[in-house]
Amino acid sequence: MDVGVIGLGKMGLLHAAIFNRLDGCRVTALCDVNELMLKILRSGNDDVRTYTDFQIMLDENDLDIVVVATPVFLHGSMATTALKKGMHVLIEKPMAKTTEECSTIIGNANGSKSLVGYCRRFMPTYNSAKKLIEEEELGKVLSFRSHFYLSQVDKRMEGWQFDPYKGGGGALIDLGCHALDMVHYILGPMRSVSCRTERVISESVEDVARLELTLNSGVRGNLAVSWVESGYRLPEMMLEVTCEKGVARVAEKYLETVSNDGTVNKRFKQCxxxxxxxxxxxxxxxxxxxxxxxxxxxxxxxxxDIKVGSMPTSVIDSAYLSARDGQPQKVRYL
Ligand SMILES: NC(=O)c1ccc[n+]([C@@H]2O[C@H](COP(=O)([O-])OP(=O)(O)OC[C@H]3O[C@@H](n4cnc5c(N)ncnc54)[C@H](O)[C@@H]3O)[C@@H](O)[C@H]2O)c1
Structure with a gap:
C-alpha cells in the first residue's frame, strides 16, 4: 500500500517510520510547509516525493492511506480531501476542532476505512481493563473517576497547542480527548457533562479542566485534566472504576484491582x-x-473509525459550552 503523510512533526515522522517498516506498505509521498524538513527527508530516500501543498500531493499521487498529523485546525480539510478521493485515512487525535467539522469529514467517507489516533486503545493495560469491566469480574459498575496529568507547561508557551484557533482549546481538547475516548471505550457513551476550566499560566487557553460526567447508563464520574500538574514528566491517563465487588485502576503502565476483601492484584505493562x-x-x-x-x-x-473517533469531540463541545455558561450540557453525538 502506498502511504502519504501530511505534517512531519513529532507524530507524522513517527507514523512515516512505522508505515515504512510494515509489510506491504511504503511511504511514497510526504507533505509539510517546512521545506528544510522535506529536504532532510528527501536526502535519506530518493523515491519519496515531497510537497508543501497537501492538495497537490493528493492530486498527483494515487495513495492508499493518508496520515493527517498536522495541527488540529487543518484536520478537517485534509481528511475530507483525501476521503473524497477514495483514500483511507489515519487522522491524529483529536479528530477535529468541533463536532460540525467531524460531521463534514464523516459525510465524505464513501466507504473508505478510517482510524482516529486514540492510541491508548492499543495499549494492553486498557484493553485488559475493558475486558475485566465488560465481563463484570468485579460486578456491576457503580462510578468512575479519571485524570490526564502532564507537567508540560511551566511558562507561557508558543505553538499551535496554545492558540485556540489552531488547537481548538487547551489541555481539555489536547489531552482530555484521550481520557474521554477511554471512558467511551471502556464504559460507554455519555448523556451530559458539566465543566469548569482554569488558566494557570497560559494566556489564551485552559491549563486545567474539571468535568462531571453522566453516562447513558446513569453511572456518574469525573475527569480532571491538567498540563500544569507537578510530578508528571511522563503523561498519566488513569481511569478508576468502582464496581460492586471492588475497584479497578488502570493507566498506561499498570492495571490494578482491589477487591472489597482487600485482595490486591497489580500487573505492570511488561506482564x-x-x-x-x-x-x-x-x-x-x-x-x-x-x-x-x-x-x-x-x-x-x-x-x-471517524464515527467513533468523533465522540470525544462532541463531549468536548458540550464541556466548553458548560464552562462558558455554568450549566450542565447534554452531549450531542453525530
Ligand atoms: N496520539 C498521540 O499520542 C499524539 C501525541 C502528540 C500529538 N498528537 C496529535 O498529532 C497531531 C500533530 O501533532 P504533533 O505533536 O506532531 O505536532 P507538531 O507541531 O510536532 O507537527 C505538526 C507538523 O505539521 C506541519 N504543518 C503545519 N501546517 C501544515 C500544512 N498546512 N501542511 C502541511 N504540514 C503542515 C508543521 O510544519 C509540523 O511539522 C495533532 O493532532 C496532535 O494532537 C497525537
Whole structure:
C-alpha cells in the first residue's frame, strides 16, 4: 500500500517510520510547509516525493492511506480531501476542532476505512481493563473517576497547542480527548457533562479542566485534566472504576484491582503478552498503524473509525459550552 503523510512533526515522522517498516506498505509521498524538513527527508530516500501543498500531493499521487498529523485546525480539510478521493485515512487525535467539522469529514467517507489516533486503545493495560469491566469480574459498575496529568507547561508557551484557533482549546481538547475516548471505550457513551476550566499560566487557553460526567447508563464520574500538574514528566491517563465487588485502576503502565476483601492484584505493562512486531516510539503506535492496514485488507471497520473517533469531540463541545455558561450540557453525538 502506498502511504502519504501530511505534517512531519513529532507524530507524522513517527507514523512515516512505522508505515515504512510494515509489510506491504511504503511511504511514497510526504507533505509539510517546512521545506528544510522535506529536504532532510528527501536526502535519506530518493523515491519519496515531497510537497508543501497537501492538495497537490493528493492530486498527483494515487495513495492508499493518508496520515493527517498536522495541527488540529487543518484536520478537517485534509481528511475530507483525501476521503473524497477514495483514500483511507489515519487522522491524529483529536479528530477535529468541533463536532460540525467531524460531521463534514464523516459525510465524505464513501466507504473508505478510517482510524482516529486514540492510541491508548492499543495499549494492553486498557484493553485488559475493558475486558475485566465488560465481563463484570468485579460486578456491576457503580462510578468512575479519571485524570490526564502532564507537567508540560511551566511558562507561557508558543505553538499551535496554545492558540485556540489552531488547537481548538487547551489541555481539555489536547489531552482530555484521550481520557474521554477511554471512558467511551471502556464504559460507554455519555448523556451530559458539566465543566469548569482554569488558566494557570497560559494566556489564551485552559491549563486545567474539571468535568462531571453522566453516562447513558446513569453511572456518574469525573475527569480532571491538567498540563500544569507537578510530578508528571511522563503523561498519566488513569481511569478508576468502582464496581460492586471492588475497584479497578488502570493507566498506561499498570492495571490494578482491589477487591472489597482487600485482595490486591497489580500487573505492570511488561506482564501482558506483546504480539507487536517492532517498537518505534511506543508499541501502541505500531499496533494502531497495523490495525488500519489489516482493517483495509480484511474490509473491516477499525475500532476507532471517524464515527467513533468523533465522540470525544462532541463531549468536548458540550464541556466548553458548560464552562462558558455554568450549566450542565447534554452531549450531542453525530
Ligand atoms: N496520539 C498521540 O499520542 C499524539 C501525541 C502528540 C500529538 N498528537 C496529535 O498529532 C497531531 C500533530 O501533532 P504533533 O505533536 O506532531 O505536532 P507538531 O507541531 O510536532 O507537527 C505538526 C507538523 O505539521 C506541519 N504543518 C503545519 N501546517 C501544515 C500544512 N498546512 N501542511 C502541511 N504540514 C503542515 C508543521 O510544519 C509540523 O511539522 C495533532 O493532532 C496532535 O494532537 C497525537
Amino acid at each position: 501482558f503478552p506483546d504480539p507487536i512486531p517492532f517498537n518505534i516510539g511506543g508499541r501502541e503506535y505500531t499496533a494502531e498503524d497495523l490495525h488500519l492496514v489489516e482493517s483495509i485488507r480484511d474490509a473491516q471497520n477499525t475500532k476507532c
